[in-house]
Every structure is written in C-alpha cells, then in structure tokens.
Amino acid sequence: MGQLIPLDSFGVTEHDVLAALGRVKVRNVDYADLYFESCVSESVSMEESLVKRATKSISQGVGVRATAGEKTGFAYSDDLTRQDLELAADTARYIANSPAGTQPIPVPVRSRPARDLYPVSQDQAEVATEDRVTLLNRIDAEARRYDPRIKNVMAAFNTEYKIVMVATSDGILIGDVQPLSRLQVTCIAEEGGNRQIGSFGGGGRIGFQFYRQGDRYLEYAKEAARIAILNLSAVDAPAGVMPVVLGGGWPGILLHEAIGHGLEADFNRKKTSAFSNLLGKRVASDVCTIVDDGTLPGRRGSLNMDDEGTPTTRTMLIEKGILRGYITDKLNARLMGIPLTGNGRRESYQSIVLHRMTNTFMLAGESNPEDIIKSVTKGLYAVSFGGGQVDITNGKFVFSASEAYLIEGGKITKPVKGATLIGSGPEILTTVSMVGYDLKLDEGVGTCGKEGQSVPVGVGLPTIRIDEITVGGTQSQR
C-alpha cells in the first residue's frame, strides 16, 4: 500500500479542506477538487570535468478546480492559509454562475493508494551531494576513457521528491509520495574539425541504488560516448519514401506521437483529432496491439494514482489493429460516457488537469528481429531518437533519429545522421508488417509537453518494420 499522508504536512486541517470544497462545490458545479503539493527538487551537473552546478528548488501550493458541464474554473495559490483557499475556491466556481452555497460535501474518507509501485523511502531518494559529485566524476572519466576523441562530457543528475494530496467533492481524500530521478550524459566527440554529439541516460521512480546496480551509470557514459564517436563517421541521410525498421525501446516515441496524443479523449470529444469517430475501426495492421499502462513498478511514467486520485490502469488503445479506447480524466470520461482510465495529470499545483499518457507501448509480436532487418533491401534502421511532435488535427507527426543506419541488401551498413521521419498518425501503423518478439521499454528519460505542461512519461516498442514512411534527409535517392 502507498503511504498515508497527514493533512497537517501541508499546514491545513480537514475542516479547512471541507470548507473550501463546500465553497467551490455550488449548485451548478459537477465536480470540484483541491490538489495540495509539496515538491523538493535537486540537480547537480558537470561539464569540462568539473562538477560546478548545484541547484535546489522548493515549491508548495494548492490548486483549486471546479468543473461545470464542459467548463473548468481553476485557481492556485502558493500560500495555504484558509483565506487563500477561500479566494481560490471563489475564483474556481466563477464559471458556474451560481451563488456561493452551503451544499453538504460528503466528508472525505482519508485513504492511501491500494498499491505502491515505487516504495522508495525518503532517505533512499535523497542523495548526498558528495555521492552525486562522485558519480558524475566517474562518468566523466569513463566517457573519456572510451575514446580520446571525446572532448567534452556533460552530465546532470536530477531528483525530485513530490508529496501530493487530493481532496474531491466526490468524497476522496488521498495522498501519494512520488519520487523521480534521472541521470543524463551527453558527449561531444571531435576529429579533424568534425564535431558530433551523443546522449544517453535513464531513470525512473527509483532510489539512488538503481544507478549503481551493475554500474549502470557507467554504461550510460559509454553509450553516450559510443553514439558521439559513431556519428563521426555518419553519412548524410537519404530523402524520400522507404521501409524503416525501428529498434526496440525509445523508438516507441513513434506510438506516443503518431497515435497516443490523438487518442487523448478531449481532442476526440471536441472532434478535432484525426482519430475522431474511429473507435472500433482499423487504424493499424493486425500485428499491432498498443496499451497505455501506468501500473508498471518503478517506471518514469507510472503512478499509484493520477492527479485526481484515480488509480492508474492499463488501457487497451489498439487491439490487433482495431482502435479500442481513449485515455481519460474525470471531466472527459463524464462528458463522453466512457470509462475513467486514471490519466488525469498535471505538471504541478499551478497547472490544470489534462489527460496525459503514462507508459505507452506496443506488445511483443512473433518475428525474429534479425529477420526483420534481413527483409529490407534498401531502407533505414533507426535505434534512437531525439524529440518528436504531432499536429493532432491533421495527424501529421515527425520525429528525428539520433542513431540510425542504412540497411542495404538486408544488412545494416553505414551510420546516418540528420534523418527525420514524417508520417500520418492514422495511416502509419497500417503499414507495420512485422513486429519482433523483443519488446523493450525505454530507459526512463521521456518528458511529454502539452499546453505548456511537462510530465514524465515512458514508451516502449519491439523491433518493427514500417513498409513506407518519408525520410527527410538531404541525399536524393534518384
């Protein structure tokens, strides 16, 4: 079970919370909630072999929200006095156009999440600055030892320890402790005026020990160095339509961009998604089954409960190519009359709840990954990516490879640089002809941005073959 968070850790009483909820939950308000948050984040970073930056940030506050029909009213405060709560409540209920009421609110039953996906005690999550410094220094040495052409190593270790408490007008009072950390290494390699970059990292809702297991942090350093060195010999990417093989793990960003955002319920309720009206219809080939799963232990995208106090779940998005479901928060589940999936998330108490993905991945198929590569006469094999972006309405998405190779005659040949893939969300997965048995989740570095809010997410993918996608390089194929 998760932890039971005492309300007084936010300096408020149950009476204050009930009073504020009562003030906001007036006649025309369907639902109201208060979201208390206290967060401490720390970051230590290194460059030029010097661990020279250390930052600590403390924030605490409350967000008050009311929904009435399709309307949302929201206010927040970083002071937690009764007056601040009342002021925020008055602002939030402005949308309801009804007078302050004294509607009885069910006395919330204080509870804790039914499970704990990230049982990291505070002392496991808090890392002494000296230990962070030692870790980063060793990373620097390891990356430089990998190859003398590595000229600079930049690394950052970030941790966050967030305590949240949600009180709702439907009688929930539940809290969660959400640790999160990430270690990121970037190397710059140089040879005769040619400079290239390589990055690697990992993390999750885990303790410091994770990075030391099997010298994982040194592996990050070696990987970043390897990619930078590899790119020194990379050739310019081809341009045009061709088959592309995606490697396992992080290339799952394809699912996140191409279909995940398009399956967020609000866009479909508003009929502004390229996936609107496609429920029950074929949107992928029958080898594709895709889920969003917030219940994986320790993963970056996992949560015991979402930011509305709903337990996270595993949601079937696409089953054997057929669109099965959307991810929802309370507002959209209610308005659309579809199941609540526990995807209501917010960056902080300062942001409104949006439904967001957790860990989005494709289930393993039956193909041997080697056979998938052998099946391509001329194409691209992409194993790592930078960022991606999508236009929800027309469904067009792009994502950019940071490690990719040409496939020639069924064999992986030269590394290529500067390859961007562009496609159409509702169409791209219909051209997936092979899915490997090697499902891999990413290392735990993903952050998704939507409407200016960033939240940690995960992705995963087995090796897959896409028969046709446009590769945006500079080298003409004709």
Added chain:
Amino acid sequence: MSDMEPTPRTSVKKQGQSLSDLAHDVLAMAKTHGATEADVVVADGENLSVQIRLGSVDRLSKAREKRLGLRVFVGKRSATSSTSDFSPESLRRLVSETCTLAKAVVEDPVSGLPAADQMATEQPDLDLYDETRLDTDRQIDLAKRAEAAALATDERITNSEGADFDSSWGRVVLGSSHGFIGDYRSSSYSLAVSPVAVDPVSGSMQRDAWYDVRRKFHQMDAPEAIGIEAARRTVRRLGARKVVTKRVPVIFDQESAGSLLGNLCSAASGYSLYKGASFLAGQLGKRLAPEWFTVYDDGRMIGGLGSRPFDGEGLPTRKNTVVDKGVLTSYLLDTYSGKKLGLPSTGNASRSVGESPSVGPTNFYLSPGTRSAEEIIRSVKDGLYVTELIGFGINMVTGDYSRGAGGFWIENGELTYPVEEITIAGNLKQMFQDIELVGNDLIFRGRIASPTVKIAEMMVAGN
C-alpha cells in the same frame, strides 16, 4: 523557458515588507552563512487566462504567484536555490542549505558575480507596463469576439480548438551583494484563436492559428482581425498534399523565418559555444551570410516583448549587432560564458528564478530588406513557401537541419496548392550562406522576429 520575464507573480507584501527589503535580508543572511558573494531574484505577479470554445467558456484560470531565487558563492564554489515559501524560517533554512550545497561542489575558477563597476547604474523606463486590468467578463468577451469572427469567415470552418485571452502583470527585483538593487514591472496581453476547418469533399481536417501579443492592451489588434486571419490561415490548408522529393528554392514566411532566426540565436549562445556544442564555434569575425543579412539583439527597444532595463545579473542591456552585413560580429554572452570565451558580457544574462544565469535573446531580429513577400514569391519558378515547421530535427553541434514542414507549392511565381507531410533538410551554415532575399515585412510578435526569407535551395522530401 529560461528567463526572468514575468512568470506571473504579484506584490504579496508580507508584514508590510517590500520585495527589495526581502532581497536585502536574504543577501545579509547569505553573508552570515559564509557566502562571499550572492545575488537574489524575487519575482511576483498575477495572471488571468480564459479559454473560449464554440462560444462558451471552456476554461478560466487565475493565479497569484511569487518566487525567490538565490545564488551564492563561497569563494569560487557556487550553488543556486529557489522557493515559493517566504516565511522567515523557511528562507533561513534555504539560505543555509544553499551555502552547504555550494561547499559540496568543486571550485570553478571562472565563477563569480560581474565586476561591481559594470552593474547597471540607470534603469530607463522602457514602457513595459500597462496598468489596465481586464476583468474576467471583458476577457471572455474579447476571446468570444475573436472566435466568432473566425467561425463566421468561411462555412468550412465548423469547429474550433478555441480562443485564449491571457493577461499577466509582474514585477522582478534583482539584488546583489555588490549593493546593486534593480526593479521593473512588466505586463503582457495575448489573444490566440485556433479554428478547425473540414474539407467538404474528403472530410479531412486542418487546424491553424493566429495571435497577437503586446505589452500594452491598447496596442493589440482587434479581436475580429485576429479571428479572420486565423480563419484565412486555416482554410487555405485544406486539400494539402505531399510533393515529390526534390531540391528547390525555399521561402520561409515571417513565422517560420523567425524560427530559423531562433536557431541562429541558440547557436550564438555563449553556453553552447564554450562547450563546443554550436556550429558557430570559432566563427566570430567570419562571414556567415550574404551582405544583406544583418541581425540585431536590442534589449532597450521601447515596449519590446524582450526588453528589460538590466539583464539577469544586473548588467545594463543594450543593442548588439550580432551579424553585420553577413559577418558574425557578436555572440550572446553573460559574465560566465563570456569569461570562458575570453570576451566581455553582452548584457544577455537570462535568469529563471531558481537557476544560475544562462544566455537569452532580448529583441532578436533580422533587419528588413526592400522586397515585399509577393515579390519574393514571384522570384521562384518551382519551389516551396513554408508556413509551418514541426519537430526538433536540428543538430546544433553540426548545423544539420531536417524538419517537418507545411506550406504551399510555388509554380511560376504563384502559390498554387497547399502541401504537408514533407520535410525540408539542409545544414544551417549552408542555409544562411544561401539566403538570397530578405523581405520588408518585419513585425514583432515575440522576442525573436524576422521578415520573409528566401533560401536558394534545400532538399524537400515527400513522395
């Protein structure tokens, strides 16, 4: 976003104490905890944001915020911290922990505050603040008018992602152990509309948007004008298709040219440069572009969205010529990155409250040429006019550039049909060399702005 601009915060006065008194107290506390130098940023403000969709209120959000950021030096060791809790006990703990943190990192010989004699001595009024407070109903009305105008423009506009009106007011106080104390207020008002159009034949949808953002409310375009422009931009995308992969001239409209200029701005950042992470490393004094290419960064532009009287370290802002007639003449630097490169600060320190300074643009723009956008389009026989860029396919170390694009195909000097699901690729170094024409249509809608730009040739990938 790293900058010290009004992340909206308000003047919450604690026991009658002003923000500058608070800054002063925290600096004194830092000294007693062993800091040899320190600076502190206090920001507060308020924000009101409304979103309308299909004529009714979708979201309403109101906030007051405050935050204090501290940077301490213990000799040549440094750490930063921030908090939203201004209680004396909490601040004392923060100061103490920050000093402890600083003692745990290594010495950095280059670190430290700017020299005391370089700090800004005058703080000109750059006309950044408008007292106009719009109440909730007024903002709702303005957003409704804009969306209604968009919906009424064309019958193919049948849906909407909504219209947003945001207003914010904030104040920033910066104090340092040199005795510097600076303070300015700023405001901003923005209105954005995002209509959705449906193709009556294919049923496919397109969305686009238009917006205005100003320091002063009365300078804003009329809501109806913003709505009509949003509708025009959306409807013209209907029926977009892919094109055949080929190498052609590419014209960037004002918005997408602004994005190119943003790439130049990132590459000129001192932090990217001293790390060797920019394709502009070692290029100072060298020819970057043709002689009709001149770029300024002007921190003192009256009413500018990027203007400020002093930068994130308290140094005076100024107008820098970044590219002079095609030659790279200045990087964007703060004290630290400048020292790493052996150069003085250019007054471009940008400060997000909780972090050590970084470098950012003020008002960064390409000086306009003489040709109109229409004339530039007329100069192309077969090519691409880019109105939208998506994705992050830019490698700042090498300049390799490959992004998703949308826009219009140009045939014989005229825009013919809309195009999408294509990429444009090249290398930024080459792209700047290949700039053939610069338009006369410079308009500021942000801190980075550009007129229309034509690049001689790029690879367009489609079918």
